[in-house]
Amino acid sequence: MLKLFEREQLNLAKLPEAQTAIEVRDLCLRFGDKHVLHNITMRIPKNRITALIGQSGCGKSTLISCFNRMNDLIDNSVTEGEIIIDGRNINRKKENLSILRSQVGMVFQRPNPFPMSIYDNVCYGLRLQGIKQRRQLDDAVERALIEAALWDEVKDRLFESATTLSGGQQQRLVIARALALKPSILLLDEPTSALDPLTTLIIEELMAELKKRCTIVIVTHNMQQASRVSDYTAFLHQGELVEYSDSDTLFTLPEKKQTEDYITGRYG
């Protein structure tokens, strides 16, 4: 029969390794006695946008922070289980965290440009990596700013302070800073909650463009945003993964009642 609309529905449970960006196996995490994540097992597809949704305190941000070991910075955090990125378990002791964090970039809720010029912000990570050649840095800055859809707005003021930019521009600058390191995965923790609706749409459109180059995992409180931008969505509740499927299905015909209650605003 004639198919009018093409829709991709990957089988997430049996996602082949080549298509998997992050594989989480039996991940448990506790802060001291407090269990935050319980036995999370999921495969996040490559070059797609995956959204994590759920109530405050359900473990979304904790889960996303596991993907570049940011939770290590919190005292008493104990992580069990495996997270496979690029064929290796990043939870192993020998993992080189600076390499991991350049491979897995992260952007937070509030734009956090460093108090330096736009140019220096973008090449901050590259300089840390020891790259000093001006030409190489220039190219990297231009490329990252183009990728973050900010180049046209700042190309004539690269050496002005980053704090003079608007909120939306600052957030794109922070994204450019992460992109300069050519990450294969970009983690976005509520990247637009401090921005106005139109700037939000610009960032969302940027995400749709960026997924051609890297895998994006986004945590959002805004369900409408999750439904707009994501290809796949995971719903977490009290540290457990309740439902994880393609966003078309999750937002039109969720399998679990708990998910339906949450997305329709019936959560009690």
Add this chain to the structure above:
Amino acid sequence: MRQVALNTHISGRFNIELENLRNSVMAMGGEVEHQLADTLKAIATNNPAQAETVILNDLKINSMEIQIDEECLRIIAKRHPTASDLRLIMIISKAITDIERMGDEIERIARLVTKQKLPSDVAIKSSMLSIGQQAAAMMRGTFDAFARLDEEAALEVYDQDNSIDSEYKKLLSYTADEMSRSGDSMEDWLEILWALRSLERIGDRCKNICEYVVSLTSGRDVRHTPLENLQQTLDNLSDS
């Protein structure tokens, strides 16, 4: 003419989705147009094989309706359309019901040929074909107005239904006379009457779709409004 710009959203994917949705409605409309043309040919040449193909093809139209409806649902759930986008999706959802029903009406007419129950009276048959041609022209105009979201074209087509209605009425009274005189079975006559009614209904369905186009461009619900008042309302809107 008021313009509805569908491809100017910040989200490129949303633009593509709306464009695909509209194109799929056009594709569905094209199928139904084709079905009517084939049915009229089958009647004119008394060709049951061609009519049989029309009946089978209706399944394709049904499937298109389901797919487009699902896509509307998906877009509403995922994109939260507002204002003209929301109106567009709502009218598409309604329009495809009308298009699918047109498909059903055409199927009923085609069954007249497969069951070999075409009217033996030459005058009835030729009037039937004439109404059919008018309905086909109206359908073409309707989909054309829809494709361009052209309010003026929609109003022009809207008016054509009156001519179909009056011809249908004439044909109906002529057929009633023939029925009382002829010795053919009542069942056969009923089939013919239903088919005539179906042809007339195609005009009504086209009219509905024209109303949707006007609703979309003007933002006013113009259903159940007489044509003269409708024109007046739209003129007032343009002036304001």
